[in-house]
Amino acid sequence: MLSEFAIAGIYLPPFFVYACVALPIFLGMRFLLARAGVFRWVWHPGLFEFAFSLCLVSILVLYV
Secondary structure, eight states: OOOOEEETTEEEOHHHHHHHHHHHHHHHHHHHHHHHTGGGSOSOHHHHHHHHHHHHHHHHHHHO
């Protein structure tokens, strides 16, 4: 796990860094899932996207 990340003297929490890294991955995966038609099979697309983004952030926290 990362420690605090400093930008111009401002310390950022590691969770913020992980969330910023997960955002482009999430957007790319969301585009691919939409093109594949996965959202037609999901009951609540917004809830699915939120859970998927949390899974991505947790994978980054655990393995980076």
